[in-house]
Amino acid sequence: MKDIKRDKPDPNKYMNPYLAGILLGIVIIAAFFFSGEGLGGSGAYKDMVKASVVKVAPEYAADASYFEEAAKAELSPMKSWLVFEVLGMVLGGVVSGAFAGRLKLKLEHSPNITSRTRIIFAILGGIFFGVGSQLGRGCTSGAGLSGMAVMSLSGFIAAGAIFGGGYLFAYFFRKLWI
Amino acid sequence: MAPIFEFTSEWNLLAALVIGFAFGWVLERAGFSTSRKLAGVFYGYDFVVIKVFFTAAVTAALGLFLLNQMGLLYFDEVWMPNTFLLPTIVGGVIMGIGFIMGGFCPGTSVPAAAIGKIDAMLFIGGMVIGIYFYSFTYEWIWEDLRNSTNLGKVKMGELLGIGEGLAIFVFIVIALGTFWLVDTIKKKFKIEDVNY
Numbered sequence: 001m002k003d004i005k006r007d008k009p010d011p012n013k014y015m016n017p018y019l020a021g022i023l024l025g026i027v028i029i030a031a032f033f034f035s036g037e038g039l040g041g042s043g044a045y046k047d048m049v050k051a052s053v054v055k056v057a058p059e060y061a062a063d064a065s066y067f068e069e070a071a072k073a074e075l076s077p078m079k080s081w082l083v084f085e086v087l088g089m090v091l092g093g094v095v096s097g098a099f100a101g102r103l104k105l106k107l108e109h110s111p112n113i114t115s116r117t118r119i120i121f122a123i124l125g126g127i128f129f130g131v132g133s134q135l136g137r138g139c140t141s142g143a144g145l146s147g148m149a150v151m152s153l154s155g156f157i158a159a160g161a162i163f164g165g166g167y168l169f170a171y172f173f174r175k176l177w178i
Numbered sequence: 179m180a181p182i183f184e185f186t187s188e189w190n191l192l193a194a195l196v197i198g199f200a201f202g203w204v205l206e207r208a209g210f211s212t213s214r215k216l217a218g219v220f221y222g223y224d225f226v227v228i229k230v231f232f233t234a235a236v237t238a239a240l241g242l243f244l245l246n247q248m249g250l251l252y253f254d255e256v257w258m259p260n261t262f263l264l265p266t267i268v269g270g271v272i273m274g275i276g277f278i279m280g281g282f283c284p285g286t287s288v289p290a291a292a293i294g295k296i297d298a299m300l301f302i303g304g305m306v307i308g309i310y311f312y313s314f315t316y317e318w319i320w321e322d323l324r325n326s327t328n329l330g331k332v333k334m335g336e337l338l339g340i341g342e343g344l345a346i347f348v349f350i351v352i353a354l355g356t357f358w359l360v361d362t363i364k365k366k367f368k369i370e371d372v373n374y
Contacts, residue, residue, distance in 0.1 A: 013209070017226045018357075020208035021233020027200045028238035033245065034193045036181030036256040039201055041285030042305065049309045066316035079186065081194045086288055088198020089205070093289025096206035107296040108213060108374065122213075122297040123304035125280015126287075129273050130308020133284060135324055136269020137259065140283040143266065145231065147259050149238035151345060153332040154261040159231075161267045162283075163219075165274020170220035173278045177217045178372070 013100070028149045035081060038146025042133035043082035051077045110177055121176055136161070180251040202289040211290035213281025213297055214374040220278055222369045225360040232353040239346050263327040280304065 014020075031037050050070040054061045061067035077083045097103045109118035133139040137154075138146070140162055147155020183190035208230050209215045218224025245251040277283055280301045282290060287305070290298035312320060335345035363369075 014215075014226070015204075015207045015209075017208060017229035018233050020204055021230040022237050024201070024204045024208075024230060024234035025237025025241060027197060027204060028234060029241040029245070030200070031197045032238075032242055032256045033180045033251060034182045035190050035197070036185065037194075038257050039197070039285070041283060041288065042309075045284070045302075045306055045309055049306065049313055053313065064317065065321065066313050079191070081185070081190060084191045084194035085198035085201070088195040088200075089202030089285075089288040090292045091195075092199035092202025092204075093206045093211065093292030095199075096203045096289065097211065097293030100207070102206075102211070102293050105294040105296065109297065110214065110372075118297055119300055121279045122281070122300040123307075125276045125278075125282070126301040126304020126306075127308035127311070128276030129280060129282075129284055129301075130276075130305040131312045132269045132272030132274075132276055133305075134269070134309060134312040135320055136266050136273060137262065137324075139273060139285065140231075140277075141285040143259070143270075145235055145238075146257070148235040149242055150253060150256070150258050151239050151243075151334045151342065151349075152259050152261065153329070153334060153337055154259040154266055155235075156334065157261065157263065157266045158270050159235075161270020162273045162277060165271035166220050166277045167274075168271070169275050169278050174221065176279070177214065177281070178221050178223070 025149075028146065031146075032149070037081055038142060038149060040082045040085065040138060040142035040146070042130070042139040043142055044077075044080065044086040045130070046134065047080040047083055048077045112178075113176055117176070121173075179249075180245065181256060201285070202292065205286055206289040206293060210286040211293050211295060211298070212374050213290070213295070214372060216283075216286060217278070217281045218372065222363060222367065223372045225364065228360055229357060232356060236346075236350050236353045239349060243342060243346055258331055261329040261332045262324070263329055265324045265326065268323065 028039055031039050050067060053067055054071045058071060061071040107115050107118060109115065129139065136143050136158055144155055144159035144162060147158055183193055209226055215224050216227055219227040242251060246253060282298055282301045284305055287298040287301045291302055335342040338345060
């Protein structure tokens with residue numbers, strides 16, 4: 001993998017963060033207004049994991065307390081709001097990236113670490129996020145942002161714990177990033 | 179009035195697609211499709227995450243509050259989470275570790291993978307592995323903790339003993355204070371930008 005391209009910082013490269021925040025806020029309002037739902041990032045994968053286990057091992061699923069409900073409801077990922085939302089996110093990401101000239105296959109990492117290190121920690125980070133989001137009933141967007149949007153204590157605790165946890169452990173992983 | 183669509187209707191799935199499109203578009207456009215920009219929040223070289231996250235939360239809280247005041251949306255008819263104190267804290271800290279290792283969160287990894295970031299695709303793969311692991315160990319490890327310390331539906335206004343509107347006002351002031359603080363920190367400690 002080649003070194004990361006070092007362009008001059010371009011102020012127009014990304015949207016103003018406050019404008020992006022306001023637009024994102026409006027998207028959240030729309031989600032609640034039209035669908036009664038908050039936004040989510042991890043829920044779609046949970047729905048697919050549950051559906052896959054119910055499909056492959058229906059007897060196990062009917063007996064295990066984690067899958068029980070999904071087994072009874074005959075949950076189909078083709079009817080999941082969160083799965084459709086994530087499909088929409090893929091399209092939205094591609095369109096934005098295409099207009100900004102950012103569609104490019106690349107493994108991004110700090111020049112101080114190897115691609116191998118980045119690969120290992122990207123997967124590990126995903127595993128931790130997968131487990132944490134199930135225990136915490138949602139991720140940064142589902143538990144944190146959407147919870148804060150309805151001024152629920154849960155949302156503030158989730159966001160505080162996620163960012164707090166990041167700051168708490170940032171020192172140990174600094175070589176990955178700086 | 180709201181929610182407009184019945185939850186299981188096909189219209190609602192179409193709405194999910196459109197809302198997801200806007201969500202993915204904004205995240206990509208704000209620069210959330212690069213892990214190095216996201217991780218900047220933890221080292222002080224880029225605070226875009228804090229700025230977008232807080233602005234979005236404040237905007238949404240204010241907008242939903244106003245819709246409620248106008249009688250267009252009732253909070254008992256839309257998603258409103260119970261507060262499970264302990265599992266939310268423990269789960270959150272586990273997610274925080276995942277964030278600092280992986281450089282993404284589940285939401286941001288989607289548009290990142292969509293524009294070709296291989297590290298984001300691997301992160302998503304890891305997430306699916308993590309969810310399978312959690313699912314199959316649920317009864318042994320997680321079930322008791324996950325269902326513990328349920329405080330019910332607690333809203334910030336009630337908790338602080340102030341009105342909902344005032345709670346949102348306080349939230350806005352805290353958000354503005356945070357924006358000022360992070361810019362001051364970056365200037366004061368002369369933290370250099372990182373190119374990506």
